[in-house]
Amino acid sequence: MxxxxxxxxxxxxxxxxxxxxxxxxxxxxxxxxxxxxxxxxxxxxxxxxxxxxxxxxxxxxxxxxxxxxxxxxxxxxxxLPEKVLNSAASKFQDVILAQAEEIKDLKKEVAILKEVLKG
Incomplete structure (x- = not known):
């Protein structure tokens, strides 16, 4: 951007x-x-x-x-400056972190489902 x-x-x-x-x-x-x-x-x-x-x-x-x-x-x-954008109090940052964790979990589930389908 x-x-x-x-x-x-x-x-x-x-x-x-x-x-x-x-x-x-x-x-x-x-x-x-x-x-x-x-x-x-x-x-x-x-x-x-x-x-x-x-x-x-x-x-x-x-x-x-x-x-x-x-x-x-x-x-x-x-x-915004990095220190402001990544502030621990930032709700926006909290949402991003939660979504990143959810994506990680979903990728694990997809990998497991692919293995089940192969078997």
Whole structure:
């Protein structure tokens, strides 16, 4: 996955330019500003201002994702620093670990079933 363009905040903290992120995904999917504005129920001028903003309300990002049928949250999660993404308190990480364990168990079961069918 390509890295998201970053803007500097105060100090060393960096964050993605969300308007630019939406703009890139629109370009990939060949969706115009006016089409996005219509799908999101805002004027073209309002939507154009969204694209210029480095920070957007969650609602705007959510609606843009629905309009494009694209998961912006996955992009943002993938770009989190490793120490944040793999935090022990992360529910997301817990789900991944549980699914990995389930996959491991299912692979064992498949191997056993293949042996039974051969016999």
């Amino acid at each position: 390509e890295q998201i363009g970053y803007q500097k905040s105060q100090g060393e903290i960096r964050f993605p330019h969300l308007g630019g992120l939406i703009k890139r995904r629109m370009k990939e999917r060949r969706v115009t500003n006016s089409e996005m504005a219509r799908k999101m129920g805002v004027t073209s001028q309002t939507f154009g201002s969204y694209l210029k903003n480095e920070s957007l309300q969650f609602r705007i990002l959510w609606e843009a994702g629905l309009a494009l049928e694209y998961n912006f949250l996955a992009d943002l999660m993938a770009d």
